[in-house]
Amino acid sequence: xIKKPEVKAAASVHDSAVKAAKIAFEKKATDIVILDMxxxxxxxxxxxxxxxxxxxxxxxxxxxxxxxMIPEEKPWHIEGYQNQKWILMDYVDFVVHVFxxxxxxxxxxxRLWADAPIEKIEPADE
Numbered sequence: 001x002i003k004k005p006e007v008k009a010a011a012s013v014h015d016s017a018v019k020a021a022k023i024a025f026e027k028k029a030t031d032i033v034i035l036d037m038x039x040x041x042x043x044x045x046x047x048x049x050x051x052x053x054x055x056x057x058x059x060x061x062x063x064x065x066x067x068x069m070i071p072e073e074k075p076w077h078i079e080g081y082q083n084q085k086w087i088l089m090d091y092v093d094f095v096v097h098v099f100x101x102x103x104x105x106x107x108x109x110x111r112l113w114a115d116a117p118i119e120k121i122e123p124a125d126e
Contacts, residue, residue: 016073017046017094020065021121024050027064028057029098032121035113046094047113051104055084058098062087065096 021032029050038045052058059081066075066089077090085103089096097109110118 013045013093016069016091017048018119018121020069020073020089020091020094020096021048021050023065023068024048024061024096024098025121025123027061028053029061031104033110034119034121035110035116036119037113037116040113040116044090044093044095047109047116048094048096049099049104049109050097051099051101053101055100058084058087058100061098062089062096065089 017034021034025032029052032048032050035047035049036045037043037047050061052061062078062081066078069075069091073091075089076092078087079090080087085100086107087098089098099107
């Protein structure tokens with residue numbers, strides 16, 4: 001039997017999404033944004049999108065997020081970890097996308113979800 005994740009309050013979900021984004025920032029990810037997907041899709045509430053400088057950097061960012069989010073959050077699924085060009089961490093209520101620069105430019109998911117409100121994570125947000 002598959003255990004469904006528990007439903008969380010909206011503020012709690014946003015706090016978790018911001019925490020994941022800030023962990024990525026600490027690991028030197030760049031161009032970090034949080035897209036508010038509520039009202040646009042039933043898939044998730046937030047997308048966190050960030051850029052890694054190289055394949056190994058992608059893995060390091062994902063490993064750090066996974067380690068520092070526990071015990072509050074544990075990813076339901078991680079996709080692309082072997083490829084390292086686009087690693088997706090599905091936390092159900094939010095999804096972390098870690099791209100290499102070329103892959104992010106190619107897929108441009110911010111453009112695909114252009115109607116989503118965007119929150120940028122920058123050094124001043126620490």
